Amino acid sequence: MLRITGSRSSRFCDGVSRRGFLRIGALGLGGMTMPQVLRAESGSAAGGGGATVAAGGNKSVIMIFLPGGPPHQDMWDLKMDAPAEIRGEFKPIRTKVPGIEICELFPKMAARMDQFSIIRSVVGSTGEHAAGQCFTGRPSQNQPAGGWPSIGSYVSRLHGQSEPGVPAFVGLSPKMGHAPWADPGKPGFLGPAHAPFQPNGGGATDLVLNDITLDRLQDRRALLSSFDSLRRDLDASGMMGAMDAFQQQAMGVLTSSRLAEALNLDRENPEVRARYGGGSMKCRDDGGPESPEQFLMARRLVEAGVRCVTLGFNRWDWHSRNFGQAREVFPQLDNGLTALIDDLHASGLDKDVSVVVWGEFGRTPQVNAEGGRDHWPRVSCAALAGGGMNHGQVIGATDRLGGEPAARPVDFQEVFATLYHAMGIDTRTATVNDLNGRPRYLVDEQFRPMSELVG
Numbered sequence: 001m002l003r004i005t006g007s008r009s010s011r012f013c014d015g016v017s018r019r020g021f022l023r024i025g026a027l028g029l030g031g032m033t034m035p036q037v038l039r040a041e042s043g044s045a046a047g048g049g050g051a052t053v054a055a056g057g058n059k060s061v062i063m064i065f066l067p068g069g070p071p072h073q074d075m076w077d078l079k080m081d082a083p084a085e086i087r088g089e090f091k092p093i094r095t096k097v098p099g100i101e102i103c104e105l106f107p108k109m110a111a112r113m114d115q116f117s118i119i120r121s122v123v124g125s126t127g128e129h130a131a132g133q134c135f136t137g138r139p140s141q142n143q144p145a146g147g148w149p150s151i152g153s154y155v156s157r158l159h160g161q162s163e164p165g166v167p168a169f170v171g172l173s174p175k176m177g178h179a180p181w182a183d184p185g186k187p188g189f190l191g192p193a194h195a196p197f198q199p200n201g202g203g204a205t206d207l208v209l210n211d212i213t214l215d216r217l218q219d220r221r222a223l224l225s226s227f228d229s230l231r232r233d234l235d236a237s238g239m240m241g242a243m244d245a246f247q248q249q250a251m252g253v254l255t256s257s258r259l260a261e262a263l264n265l266d267r268e269n270p271e272v273r274a275r276y277g278g279g280s281m282k283c284r285d286d287g288g289p290e291s292p293e294q295f296l297m298a299r300r301l302v303e304a305g306v307r308c309v310t311l312g313f314n315r316w317d318w319h320s321r322n323f324g325q326a327r328e329v330f331p332q333l334d335n336g337l338t339a340l341i342d343d344l345h346a347s348g349l350d351k352d353v354s355v356v357v358w359g360e361f362g363r364t365p366q367v368n369a370e371g372g373r374d375h376w377p378r379v380s381c382a383a384l385a386g387g388g389m390n391h392g393q394v395i396g397a398t399d400r401l402g403g404e405p406a407a408r409p410v411d412f413q414e415v416f417a418t419l420y421h422a423m424g425i426d427t428r429t430a431t432v433n434d435l436n437g438r439p440r441y442l443v444d445e446q447f448r449p450m451s452e453l454v455g
Contacts, residue, residue: 058162059352059423060302061151061387063310064295064337065131065173066359067181067287068317071373072381073365073402074326076102077120082401086365089323097392105330108338109383114392115341115350117453119382121396121405124412125361127377129317130180131173134358135310136188137416137443143188145435150185151416152308153194154442157432158425163305166259170301171196172294172311177286184310189434196310199263262304265297272296272343277335287315290329292336299343302353307423316359320370333357341385354387354422356415365403379405382415387422389453413447421449 071088073079078092078101092101095113102110102118109116126139133139135150149157152169161168171184187195261267279291289312298309313333318325337357344350362380363373379398385391396408417427420442427447431439 057352057424058305059354059387060162060307060309061155061354061356061419061423062295062298062302062340063135063151063185063308064298064355064357065134065181065288065310065312066314066316066333066357067131067176067178067312068129068315069359069361069363069375069380070316071318071322071326071363072120072379072398073363074103074322074373075106075330076118076381076383077398077402078103079365079398079400079402082365085367086401088367090326100394103330105326106334108334112338112341115345115385117384117389117391117393117395119384119395119410119415120398121407121409122358122362122380122382122412122415123378123405123409125377125380127361127375128180129178129375130360131183131310131312132180132186133412134360135183135185137413144438144440146189146191147186149188149190149194149432150196150310151419152185152196152310153187153190154420154432155307155423155425156187156194157190158430159307159423161305162307163258166262166305167197168307169194169196170306170309171198172200172297172309173198173288174200174283176283176288176312181287181312185308189440190432196308258304262300262306263297265293265300268296268300272339275335275339275342277332277339279332284315287317288312290314290332292332292339295336295340299340302349303347318363319368319372319374322363322367322372324371337383337385344386350386351388352386354389354419355385356382356419357384358382358415362402365401376403378403379409382410384415384418384453387419389418389422390455391453393452395450395452410450411447413443414450417443417447418449418453421454 073086074088074090078090079087080092081087090103090105093104093107093110094101095110097113100113100118102113124139126133126141128140130140135152136148137151138148152171156168159168169185173182173184176182184196184198187193265273273293273296276296277292279293281289281291281293284290292313294311294313298311301309313336314329316329340355341350344353344355359380361375361377364376366373368374379402396410397406398404399406420427420430425442427442427449431441434440
């Protein structure tokens, strides 16, 4: 493991110091070391795991998961004509796009509505309290052996790394009290070579770099190589020779200043960092971290060459005090999300980086006796930005009470088909082989990229 430590001024949800802290080793990939991961990846590529997609450019995606299910009718689909026990406490405000109104607690988003698309009719939720469907697009039932891969794993398999020493897929979610919310996206039948790199994950210590120079590290590697040379001379199979290449690749990742720089928020301009909003990196109850600085880290990672970043923000399972909790959390999301979009536009990355914000389901139209809203899988919402898509629009609609889709229902897989399209992957032709050697499409054949966004 490589460990670069800094200040201990605050800590992640699992007790890990957040400032300037990076741990790289087994990466939380079932105990596999970096060389083992690279060997697995090499074997996967050599084994012909389905069609590959060349290059991939610098296209990437940031997936912001809202653990617990956000209240769609209090955010971006207010129902002012509904009875009081349904319409809630918030008022709508006009946005930069005539005819589109959203909640008053999202003033910064309203001022940039031409850079967003709101989907008010997301359907197909299985109702599970988990991140899985938001990162795969697929229900958990009737999965193939090994399970469906997440979007980051597919992109890792089809496009590979865009920069040497920078993982294709990074999952920022730390441990949470409700473990299924902390799932950063599983590799499924693609195997651990395409699992996300988790800077907040665990793993056995292979290597500790703490207040020692890279020169000294290279000396240690040279010593290791001398032992390997002796073993290689005694190895008739030739496997030890192949090990040299894998170790070289592993060392490149472990000593990547590009990755370490991206994960170190102390390197960011303090004024830019302040725009995202501070907040605590503590978990909110059993949910995700409260700080929108995760969005800043995601931006830095895609700038460094990461193709997919997933994260879980705050906790949204508001069975009580729905409106009081919304007054705390909505402004945090408004600040962090708009700061992210502003930065992507300022750097010209808005054409290359897609951003999606959503949860596993919506909330009940009826406010319960505790002032909360309960689980509602029948319809939910999402916000998209970037990716070179056509923004400044609302897609779909719910009925007068916000309980059923009334126009243009949008399945999770349609959103995924759109995101793959933005990343240069044609879901009509791209396949990868499952564990039985059967070619699998990334989404079911009936789902196509959304014409409203990419037409």
